[in-house]
Amino acid sequence: MLTKDKVLEALSQVIEPDLRKDLVSLGMIENLVIEGKQVKFTIVLTTPACPLKDLMANACVNAVTKLVDPGAEVQINFTSRVNTVRQNSDVLKGVKNIIAVASGKGGVGKSTVAANLALSLAEEGAKVGLLDADIYGPSVPTLFGISSAPEMKEIDGHNLMIPLEKNGIRLLSIGFMMKADQAIVWRGPMISSAIRQFMNDVAWGSLDYLIIDLPPGTGDIHLTLAQQFPITGALIVTTPQELALADARKAVTMFRMQGVAVPLIGVVENMSYFSPEDQEGKRYYLFGKGGGEKLSMETGMPLLGEIPFIEAVRAAGDEGINALGQNKVYTEAFAKFAGNVARQIAVKNAGVSSRLK
Template sequence: MTQETILEALKKVFYFPKRDNVVALNMIRNIKVDGDEISLTLLFPEKDEKNENIVRDTCINTLKELAGKDAKITIDVGVPVDSLAKVKYVIAVASGKGGVGKSTVSVNLAVALSQLGAKTGIIDADIYGPSVPMMFDLIEAKPEVREKDGKTIIIPVEKYGIKVLSIGFFVDQSQALIWRGPMASNALSQLFNDAEWGELDYLVVDLPPGTGDIQLTLAQQIAVSGIVIVSTPQEVALADARKAFSMFNQENIRIPILGLVENMSYFTPAELPDNKYYIFGKEGGKKLAEQSNVPFLGQIPLVQSVCEAGDRGVPSTLEENSIISRAFLELAKNIKNEVSKIKQPE
């Protein structure tokens, strides 16, 4: 028995008020297995005295089918604390194609927002290839985990004035690769819901590339204020950016798209900062934004120091008045502006 087989079995348990199974609804937490003893927490979206016992008993019976009738099964029932209650805006950074610079944009955007005076956090939701630990020089970081009223609470790590959590802090990469949908979604949901985020103006989320489970979990379970799509000016990347637009626009998802950022817009050599070489084509991103009727949020040049800074763990936006910090401050201002149009903070 593993966490995975347990989650697989519990997919049979339905929670009628929300018309889906308890795994899809991410109601299962803290699974522990020790021989034939299984314990877990069942989190209800809200207090539900009418159904609590029925759902809990169904879970117990389902697990007994899996583990044998003598198995000792303990299920605690709870309701989630709203960890995001004091977070004004959740901004997810997505792309259709991989490697276009989502993580670079997420990290530098978080730094730029913080430089504009906003309280900022970042979640690295890239289960299969987390890069935020490296980009923030936090490879060795281990966030503190506390137990409070029977619930696990994760304390984000603070770096450069930003609260940081990455799935990479918790899992060995060779294991993450074999995670299937529900495991990955469950882990992601913990980074949002079981962490002590406190008061934040912006929580930036670095997504994995594409349009898979992670993006769906996010859409279904977390109140994302808006999506920023990153693309390079190349046709292949733009074609995938279009797919990302339509994914987030689908009837059942519908997260507002804040706009498109064009990364690696032109190459600027360090010794010739005024020269721009449009090696991937000129303004493809800007044109796509116009055609798709979404705001164009800005251009980020291709600069060697960005790549080096990423590897050193010191985001280049921290380097004041550089080409890159100017580009990201501009981007951050545009995003703030777009965000303020979609939802007024209470």
């Protein structure tokens, strides 16, 4: 007999692989309806970009058909409630997770990774914002092909900047307020104050993820953000070669410093190999091999992705068009990485230790 109790009992045998508890006690099963042989329910994921959702769905179907009724027709819908450890905070109230993208070395692809991570998470259905915190060398205007300035609006007595929107992402960059060839020549305190305004005086609204594209190095901008804002975690971007690793190690040290203490989400190796469009499957290791893995081993951070160097991605960045979907190898590697990031954050927020290495 198919009853709600029996179905729930069966589903309580299905374990969420990352959170290591069963779906029923995690409150992940909702809207259970039984009509004849039809069993319908919704799985509430901790992130829409959950790479484990098919695995969990299969396990649920198996549990119901094996433990309750072999003739059951199981229909599963998915929804998500991105988890957060931020509560009752006055700062960026509606923002569930703040992710900083850093590297140490310049030019390794932070901005490209930050932009495509934002796109990838938004495509999965998450509410995403992207703040270009590289005041000296903003990249978001070029990457998204935007040259208009954001508007100001009075909201609840505060004069706030309204982020621009493209591809479903809320975007803000100092580059939106400058001419393309204009340079910023500011001292440290002005930079810190600009960063604070970009975080506090902006109508970010409710966001699952606010991604921050940091400048290279370990300077005022990093310290202001790390010390004054509750960063959920930092992602470290490196390329495979030793020169980039050396700088990435410095970034790791900074985030781990006393008084900074920003949790590290993991490392992503960008430009891992060059894969020409006309030689499918061929990989050229232009910058060496295994740098990301080495950094991961040394620091104990998981390696969340190895992203190929693809000509079409460089071109898309220069032309301000969406790089995802331009090239299969890149898009697949990137989707895997973005899924790992979302998963890693969900695990951190749940207070469980990570299984990703």
